[in-house]
Amino acid sequence: MTVQSVQRALTILTLFSHRRPVLGISELSRLMDLPKGTVHGLTRTLVDHGFLNQDEQTRKYRLGLKIHELGIVLAGTLELNQKAAGPCHQLSRRTGQLSRIGIWDGGSVVITLNTHPNPMPVLPHQVGPRIHAYCSGIGKAILAFLDDKTVRQYLSRTKMTAFTPLTITVKKKLIEDLKTIRQQGYATDREEAVQGLGCIGAPIFDRQGRVAGAISLSGPVNQILGEQTGVLAGEVLSTAAEISRLLGYFPAIMETVEP
Amino acid sequence: MTVQSVQRALTILTLFSHRRPVLGISELSRLMDLPKGTVHGLTRTLVDHGFLNQDEQTRKYRLGLKIHELGIVLAGTLELNQKAAGPCHQLSRRTGQLSRIGIWDGGSVVITLNTHPNPMPVLPHQVGPRIHAYCSGIGKAILAFLDDKTVRQYLSRTKMTAFTPLTITVKKKLIEDLKTIRQQGYATDREEAVQGLGCIGAPIFDRQGRVAGAISLSGPVNQILGEQTGVLAGEVLSTAAEISRLLGYFPAIMETVEP
DNA sequence: AAATAATGTTCGTCATTATCAAACAAAAGT
DNA sequence: ACTTTTGTTTGATAATGACGAACATTATTT
Incomplete structure (x- = not known):
């Protein structure tokens, strides 16, 4: 009825907060109690679509600018x-x-x-x-x-x-x-x-x-x-x-x- | 490598725009060239997590307030x-x-x-x-x-x-x-x-x-x-x-x- | 400097999982 | 009253995404 992988991907997004703006794979995998490989696939997809950004240096993730765009659409809407x-x-x-x-x-x-x-x-x-x-x-x-x-x-x-x-x-x-x-x-x-x-x-x-x-x-x-x-x-x-x-x-x- | 269902769910989100703020299942299924049932499962999951909102009357979808929240987090970040x-x-x-x-x-x-x-x-x-x-x-x-x-x-x-x-x-x-x-x-x-x-x-x-x-x-x-x-x-x-x-x-x- | 720990990433296998198509009810339009 | 279009449900099939171990890198510690 409800799609598991999507659910997990969205949960990943919501884990980012004002207090925790940047997260790594291991941290996410610990927070969600999922194998690192699984989390990696999800973050990869999120990055591909601009919902997450991966720092080229630290390889860690933060929210992507796509979310900002959607936020603007929503606010105007x-x-x-x-x-x-x-x-x-x-x-x-x-x-x-x-x-x-x-x-x-x-x-x-x-x-x-x-x-x-x-x-x-x-x-x-x-x-x-x-x-x-x-x-x-x-x-x-x-x-x-x-x-x-x-x-x-x-x-x-x-x-x-x-x-x-x-x-x-x-x-x-x-x-x-x-x-x-x-x-x-x-x-x-x-x-x-x-x-x-x-x-x-x-x-x-x-x-x-x-x-x-x-x-x-x-x-x-x-x-x-x-x-x-x-x-x-x-x-x-x-x-x-x-x-x-x-x-x-x-x-x-x-x-x-x-x- | 990249998760299909997540990819599709994110695509759904990006289909909402300033010019097209509200979309229905059929419209989405047409735009994405996917069976209605599939799209339904995805939107359902997106609604559950607040990324989409479903109008109780028209049953159509618009972007959810979760996106606004994440947008704020991002902007502050x-x-x-x-x-x-x-x-x-x-x-x-x-x-x-x-x-x-x-x-x-x-x-x-x-x-x-x-x-x-x-x-x-x-x-x-x-x-x-x-x-x-x-x-x-x-x-x-x-x-x-x-x-x-x-x-x-x-x-x-x-x-x-x-x-x-x-x-x-x-x-x-x-x-x-x-x-x-x-x-x-x-x-x-x-x-x-x-x-x-x-x-x-x-x-x-x-x-x-x-x-x-x-x-x-x-x-x-x-x-x-x-x-x-x-x-x-x-x-x-x-x-x-x-x-x-x-x-x-x-x-x-x-x-x-x-x- | 060496060694250890922790990180992000890749891979191949298995069965879980999500997709599909068709049928459904409900509403909108004719 | 009829047709069309909507959102939703279902159940069988196999494709798909999850898993866990092994990988290469980078930090940290000794």
């Missing part, structure tokens, strides 16, 4: 990303804070856009490209507006570990939080993932009225979740609404036509 | 990209033009960074993420400083087709151009790839003194290749030098120690 880019930039420029777009993908959130007002050379991916839903503004904004079935699945499958003293680790607490988020329309994250980091997140809806993702504004807690919260939340919400509109979502029409 | 980000941003802000970073990869150039001064939401990838070396400022800047063997290989394997009336299509002409580039230290591209587009490119060297890639500044021809060319070229060259220095390249040391 993702409708949300395309439509959100402009508003997201404007939001971060108006507020002077980091604004991000995240997409729900099978139990966690993938950050697909990252804009900072003062051209910061290398954005510190503080929480990495894939982040937990239960402890982020983006994640909670999505969870709150996701269908019940998916949320229940998520809750049953997810282990909520604490990253800071303020991380929510009790499911009941989280469910309450989601209710509040639904009422006020936006989510807040007060140092739940990273110490000192505050965040406001709002959901983005697609043509069918389903959550497509979320947008967030984050920065130092006192700058985000203080007196200005009301203003900032308004900014985030209107930006989210604008993006939803670009995606073809018109709540007024939905409400009057649907029932 | 590429030393050049990391080091170049800051200087590249500054260059584009100072000059008000588009600045890009490209890396040589087996016969062509992959654009890994793209910075435009006025926060343009979606950068028009005018020449695509992978561009020809012989008709771009970045590409020629790299070629000019690449080792002879590689250049000869490139010349023999590459068909130079014209994109504009000014595209260089004769190898001898190109070789002359490369000599000029070596002398003045930077490359120019006057509407060789895109009508109306001018470009200045300068090479970037790594620790070992080899070309790691190049940086370019591009915009309307008259704004790039006119009276200001001297000033702009200076800017590009100093930026390139700065990045090379960040990569650990110190020409003074190289020259005195090497021979």
Whole structure:
């Protein structure tokens, strides 16, 4: 049903990470518990297609540029990303804070856009490209507006570990939080993932009225979740609404036509 | 030697493009001239690992977010990209033009960074993420400083087709151009790839003194290749030098120690 | 300098494994 | 209502990819 060698090849790719950018055959063969010969055949094929690069000197492997190409294709393809880019930039420029777009993908959130007002050379991916839903503004904004079935699945499958003293680790607490988020329309994250980091997140809806993702504004807690919260939340919400509109979502029409 | 099923799976991935973001089983099976059942097994495996996403409604496939993740890992990994980000941003802000970073990869150039001064939401990838070396400022800047063997290989394997009336299509002409580039230290591209587009490119060297890639500044021809060319070229060259220095390249040391 | 260890790579055999073609259900188009 | 096209399943066949040992190189240690 599922092809073994392909499975193994893809696993090899996923073994490369920010922390382990370069790997050798022996290391891979150890990690995957497979004979070196087998791994060699797979890496060879991956190299042939540009998914891996082999250093001519060290003979070790790192991710190939083909992946970069595909990543570009994907990013340009993702409708949300395309439509959100402009508003997201404007939001971060108006507020002077980091604004991000995240997409729900099978139990966690993938950050697909990252804009900072003062051209910061290398954005510190503080929480990495894939982040937990239960402890982020983006994640909670999505969870709150996701269908019940998916949320229940998520809750049953997810282990909520604490990253800071303020991380929510009790499911009941989280469910309450989601209710509040639904009422006020936006989510807040007060140092739940990273110490000192505050965040406001709002959901983005697609043509069918389903959550497509979320947008967030984050920065130092006192700058985000203080007196200005009301203003900032308004900014985030209107930006989210604008993006939803670009995606073809018109709540007024939905409400009057649907029932 | 090279694994067939993996080869096929990777080919499937590369069939997705900006112009063809979503594909179905039948379409794939036609494109690859393989039975539908075979293709199904492969896509299934790709979906399982997040490299493809299957739309629950249409049952068709598009690239999966795993690729985005790997792309991030790769981008963060590429030393050049990391080091170049800051200087590249500054260059584009100072000059008000588009600045890009490209890396040589087996016969062509992959654009890994793209910075435009006025926060343009979606950068028009005018020449695509992978561009020809012989008709771009970045590409020629790299070629000019690449080792002879590689250049000869490139010349023999590459068909130079014209994109504009000014595209260089004769190898001898190109070789002359490369000599000029070596002398003045930077490359120019006057509407060789895109009508109306001018470009200045300068090479970037790594620790070992080899070309790691190049940086370019591009915009309307008259704004790039006119009276200001001297000033702009200076800017590009100093930026390139700065990045090379960040990569650990110190020409003074190289020259005195090497021979 | 010698010896050892660890690396990436090659090879031939065996049976596991993935391919194939045909048939299936479901949906889209006519 | 019919035809065509879609994605999916199946089961038999043999081609294919996995294996493990031996190879040549390079690092590391003695």
